[in-house]
Amino acid sequence: MTIVVGYVPTPEGEAALTQAITEARKASTTLLVINSSKGDAPVDTRYAQEPEMQGIEGRLAAQGIDHVIKQPVRGHDAAAEVLDAAEEHKADLIVIGLRRRTPVGKLIMGSTSQRILLEADCPVLAVKASMAG
Template sequence: MTGVVVVGVVPNPRGEAALQHAVVEARRRDARLVVVNSSRGDALVDEEYLQGDRLRQLQADLTAAGVSFEVRQPIGRDVAEELAAAVEETGAELLVIGLRRRSAVGKLLMGSAAQRILLDVDCPVLAVKTPPPEGTG
């Protein structure tokens, strides 16, 4: 095992798509997978921060997938800063992020977090979209 793949994960279809692609890339590269699930810590309940059964399920799924992994759950900085820090600390060869599907107008502008990630990290970034909903082209 030589490299590291970092992935940003949130418990929604965008995060699940990113995780699926990251697992494939980690296997293909024989790399360790570093999963980052962060919270700014500014809310009493953060629905995107994995805890309890959801965290245990993620760990079980990754174990079943047969990849070496580490789950990081930092609190305090925003996701772009946390992902950039994880890439730098691990010397990652790839970062995988999920992107929101956007309307025609929304496509003119990329989300601020995704834009900052692309500008801040020094490794290739795989940006993954969720599949379109059933019945839409």
């Protein structure tokens, strides 16, 4: 069994990671952390920097969670990276964080979460920042 978590350095991303750790511990399974960037901008706030990823690595190791951390920069959007990882690793669960968006924001930017929810071949657990744990 593998659990995939889509991580971004935000409260929602932290909520997703925290919940994914809980789920991985309960199932005694591997946790695959995906933090991606299209690589199309000089600065991408969704892409975690090395110190933050080292912190996640240390946190997972300290808790004895079998894990893999990937930070692909292949020009794909975040939803595609999470869905591809879930398919490649035959994930049993995807964990994502949700945030409130305005109707205009949804129209202009689309929704990574919505795409994952609709296109995933396995169950998806969506958490809000205030719900993790």
